[in-house]
Amino acid sequence: MTIRKRLTLRFTSLVSSILLLAFVSIYAFCWYFISSDFYRRLDRKANTTGDMLIRHRLDAQLIQQLGRIRKDQLPNQKIIVFNGRDSIIFNTNETLIVTIPKSLLADIRQNKQKDFQKDGYYLSGTRFMTASGQYVVIASAENSYGDEFLRRLLWALTGLFILIAGMTAFSGWFFAGDALRPMQQIDQTVNDIFPQNRDERLVINKDDDEISRLSATINRLLDRVAESFQLQRMFVANVSHELKNPLTQISSQLEVSLLNQREPEAYRQTIRSVLDDVSELAALTHELLQLSQVNQENAVGMLTDTVRMDEIVWDIRDEVTAINSRYQIIIELGTLPDDPDQLAVQGNKTLLATALKNLTENACKFSDDGQALIHINFIPNRLIISIQNTGQPIPTADLPYIFEPFYRSRKTTDVRGYGVGLSLVERIIHLHQGQISVTSTLGKPTVFSIGLPR
Template sequence: MTIRNRLTIRFTGLVSSILLLAFVSIYAFCWYFISSDFYRRLDRKANTIGDMLIRHRLNTDLIQQLTRIRKDQLPNQKIIAFDQRDSIILSTNESITLTLPQSVLSNIRQTREKEFRQDKYYVVGARFMTASGQFVVIASAENKYGDEFLRRLFWSLTGLFCLIVAITAFSGWFFANDALRPVQAMDRTLNAIFPKNRDERLPLYHDNDEISRLSQTINQLLDRVNESFRLQRMFVANVSHELKNPLTLISSQLEVSLLNERGPEAYRQTIRSVLQDVTELASLTHELLRLSQLNQNDAVSLLTDQVRIDEIVWDVRAQVNAINPHYKVTVQLGTLPEEPDQLSVQGNKTLLETALKNLTENACKFSDDGKARVEVDFQEAVVTIRIQNQGNPIPTADLPYIFEPFYRSRKTAEVRGYGIGLSLVERIVRLHRGRVQVSSSVGQPTVFSIMLPR
């Protein structure tokens, strides 16, 4: 079922329920008022006849004559009086037959008064106490005008209810269509966007309503999807390129070796070269595997350690200094907190060590003198780690893309690597709910800053 039909049905059902409750209340009030008024009129007639017959002891013939000549007779009015032995002592309008069971008379004597319906007649019974026993006077009549009014009121309300429900259903269908028109336009636009028009976006209005906010959210989603497609294409292209070079080298060397007979030393040299290319492929595959395994869903299972930042920094310093004799890493710790626990953050020691090692090694690799400086600042809510070096600044055009997988600028293309390290650093920091920033300009050191929440 479409949203339009669902909204129409719900709107119509709500209005119909309210309208039905109002009409039923109106009809019930009119029925109660008309019935109560008619029963009061019958009660007055029963008490009048009872007073004349029982208390004032008027002659029955005189009473019948008086009831015939009175002008306030009710339609098909009939009065019956019973003595203490349930014998009829007065009966008017003999053309109407009103049968009353013995149980009804007994009930009237017990309750003093009784109002009830018998077929189309309204009936009221009243009890009169005398020294000789209990008398019962029954007054009955048809409420023709009241019943006719209620019947017309019922059909009028029924017709009015059906008319209003029909108008409500049509109005709800029309207004639902009008309200959903922007959604239909969004649907057509979104169907036209993929796969060819990924740069097209939904139009934004200044109404600041739910549709406008939804359009803005969808545009942001489309931006992220478009960025994902771009990264995916770049990732595939770069991986293909990185895999193609060593595979081509391996194939070429093996083909050359098979052209002519060579000496053992030549074959050993070829095997060593091929082994080196295979090692590079294995290293690249390992880095890709580590990059693919890091995602936000792993945070709960991975970030379970209390990691001492000062210990990791000193370990990274030792590891990087051992990589190359020209590398030199200096560490400067800020004001240390009094409590040792404040030196720690919750996370994964191996991952944080990998991130710091990659940044520190890059700082030494791209510095003019092979030196890098690591500064740690312990604050109340965050731990900030800065890795800086002196050297050629990162081009401004490259700064937005340095954390993307396999991205390598012209400056870094001359240095051996795969372009995965900074992407891996960014994912590790984001996994720890932190953020990484970089600043690089001419005449100033290049600084990578990692902010980890305490």
């Protein structure tokens, strides 16, 4: 069922329920008022007849004559008086037969007064107590005008209910369609965006309503999707470039070696060159494998070590300085906690060491003097590691993409590497529920900051 149909159905059901409750209440009030008024009139007639016949002991014939000449006779009015032995001692309108069970007479004697309906007649019974015994006077009549009014009222209310319910359903269908029209436009626009018009965006109205906010959210999502496509194309292009160079070199060297007969030393030199290219491919494959293995699904089984970060930092200093004698690393420790266990984090020692080593080696590699500064600061429930260097800043246009796999700035094209290191670092830090950020401006050090929960 469509949203439009559901809204129409719910709106109609709500209005119909309220309307039905109101109409039933009106009908019940009218029925109660008309019935009560008619029973009150019957009760007056029963009491009047009882007073004249039983208490004032007027002649029955006189009472019947007085009743016939009165102008307030009710339709098919009949009055019956029973004595203590349930025998009829007075009866008007003898042509009309109304049967009164003895159990009903006993009930009237017990309750003093009773109003009820029988065979389409309204009856009101009253008990009279005298020295000679208990009498029961019952007045009955047809409430023709009241019943006709109630019938017409019922038909009027039923017709009005059907009319209003129909109008409500039509109005609900119309207004639901009008309210959902922007959604249909959004659906049409989004369908038209892919795959041809990826740069097209939804129109955002000036009204700050739910549709406008939804359109803005979808536009942001489309921006992220477009950015993902761009990064994907960039990733494929970079991987193709990284794989193409060594493969082309291998193919060229082997083809040249097969053109002419050469000395054994020339073949050995070609084989060594090919081995170097194969080693580059193996290193690239290893980095891609590392990148694919570090994901959130493996976090539970990987983050089982208690890692002292200060010890890792000292080990990394030794490893990085051993790579290049030009590299220098300075370590600064903030205020140390009293409890040595506060220097530890829960995680994977190998992965954390890999992340810090990549950042430290990059800091030394791109520093003007080959020097990097590692600063460790301890705050409640968090450990902050900052790695900074002095040198050319990272271009502002490149900052949003430096953590993407195989992304390399123009300034780093002549530096050996594959552009996988920072992407691997970011995944490792996020795997440990941490955050990584970078600040790089002209005239100030470039700083990579890592925050890890303790």
